Amino acid sequence: MNKISIDYEKKSIERGYTDRLLRIDLTRQAITVETIPAATKEMFVGGRGYCLQLVYDGTSAATRYDSPENVLALAGGPFCGESGFAGTGKFIIGSISPLTGTFCDSNVGGWFFPLVKNAGFDAIAVTGKSLKDVIIFIDDERQTISLEKAPATDSSLLGAEELVENWRGSAKPSSIAFINAGIGAKNTFFGCINSVYYDKRRNRCRAKQAGRGGLGTVMRAKGLWGIVVKSDLGTGAGNQPADKQRVRAVGSQLRQVIKQVDPNELRLGQQGTTSLLDMMNNHDILPVNNYKFGRDERQKEVSGKIFEEKVFSQKHPDGCFPGCTLSCTKGCEAATLTTGPHAGRTVPVDGPEYETAAAVTNLGIFDIPAIMEYAWYCDEYGFDTISAGVTIAFLIEAFQEGFLTTDDTGGVELRWDDQKTIFALLHKMAVGGDDFSRAAGRGIRHLKGWISNRAAGRNGLQREEIERQLELFAMEAKGLEFSMYITKESLAQQGGYGFALKGPQHDESWLIALDQIKNEMPTFAEKAQALRWFPLFRTWFNIAGLCKLPWIDVRHPDAAATDEPAKNLPTVEWYLELVNSTLGTHKTIDDLLAESERCYLLHKLINLRQGFGTREFDRIPLRAMAPVFLDEFHSRRDYYIGQLQELGVATVNRSDEELLYELQEHRRKQYEILTDTVYAEKGYDKHGIPLDETLERLGFTAPEYRAIVADARERTQAGRAA
Ligand code: SF4
Incomplete structure (x- = not known):
């Protein structure tokens, strides 16, 4: 392709904003720079808010992930790039997802968006499709934006340093950052996007991932x-807060608490999030064998201490x-790969994060080299480590339970802790190798139908019955695979x-530690209230463009004395000070x-408009609520019997099958009661649809919003009639 380029006049950052949107239509090869209206800023702030607004405005109920009009939206927030405060490298990527069919977003760190903002943009919206692979090049030095031929590689990580060398000219390597997605993002529905930046301390490129929801798949589908x-x-003007001294002062207070607390608590600075492996295993929360078990003796072989x-x-x-002095972005400089197209090669590995390591324990594997290999290949292929791992775990269990045979898997027997077979499947999925790996690459929601179709008639079971049984342990909801907590x-x-x-991604609501480990919300009412407050405050981090870890994983010592x-x-309170001293508010x-x-x-309205968003889509599989099979029940039999007795259930002279059924029914009922209570807290009706007064209270009074809600109400009524 011929290079298409425009000049632009850079708008400097003022009080955290440039108020500029870069819009690129790949079909028309059109590049425009727009002013973000003050009303949009007022209403949606930045980050996820801007992504939601861009996707809502640019798409319709008919938009699919690969529709040309689908918007791949990226946005930092007003604090993105503020080096005086911890956790400010984050930005959000959002789009209509191939897995869920509605809006999904993922947050990711690194230097990419701070550089984009420094170059003059608060948000980027990419629409259309290019017939040949292209890159968008934002060059702050020349003040140009161009569409150019893509590098001739489907590698995401390999060769990143050469690309930086090529692109930087006489600038420092750290002046270049980029996002991309590898070949696996092209061939599956759970492609992640890598945020690649040059780390001068390690003298190499590093990558963080926007993992969830198949956003890398959307990017590659656009060409x-x-x-x-x-x-x-260095030559930029920083985040230009209204009061720089106040920002620096509050940033320094937060850094003091991080320094004081983290080394004695989670040790994120030393172990990264792998420290959670020990904590989760000790509390029966670490996924093992498709979330069947929450603890395993072998976890001591993959402890945070060994990683450290x-x-x-x-x-x-x-x-x-x-x-960010919390410094959780760990990595190793030399891991030798043993499988796949790069077997024998020694590579640096970033991470693994807890989620990646737990995706491997969930396959029954407790082996550090295997975890490092899985982390590297997933990043290189552009796979979400969670969705890829959970999908394989589901397939292994479906095979073990007899719903799949070697006729379905291309002759492969699927077993727990079988590294050879598991990695072979991962490599096949990346290139879309055969029918089975292509089906696997579409994620669990698709696989439930695929397996049910193939297995119908076997063992006298009808398709519907097979699907019902698979749903008990198919760990997805809304089309997204569960993140890694039992x-x-x-x-x-x-x-x-x-x-x-x-x-089911924990970034909206990570309550497991507060509820199950610290027991800080013991009553039903406290849990229900937490399910209103925490999602809102966590959403605020995503619209602000901030990392949550310095808040949620580093408890201020004074918090203990609060209610x-x-x-x-x-x-x-310090975050509030950051807001007001940056914005002058x-x-x-x-x-x-x-x-x-x-x-x-x-976000709720987009879900409803796309045909989702009502109560049935808030249901979760039985395995997320209770043990499904007897071996699961037996792994903690005394504990479950104790629980049943506390509930007043007679446990003497009853079979374990009966007791397991009682437990499951109790848990199902609890979840339904919780749903009713939380909907009331959030201002929804019992179907999960916002009430008119909720729309009004939040300023969504335009007829288009009312029409979405009215349509959803009609759908639920029709469903009842049917
Ligand atoms: S806590 Fe970790 S992920 Fe968050 S900003 Fe700091 S280094 Fe990045």
């Missing part, structure tokens, strides 16, 4: 290889952007997953929550 930005933060002492290179502070014993986290608007320690309100915590609630409601 977009990636987006490159070249901008020098034997795997991670600790010479360098590892923040994913300057200013929720059977935490009603709060069941709701946290079930009511999450994008599907609700779980909210970590002393640190929340006098906002309150309630104002921040109101901003979140508006964005949250817009």
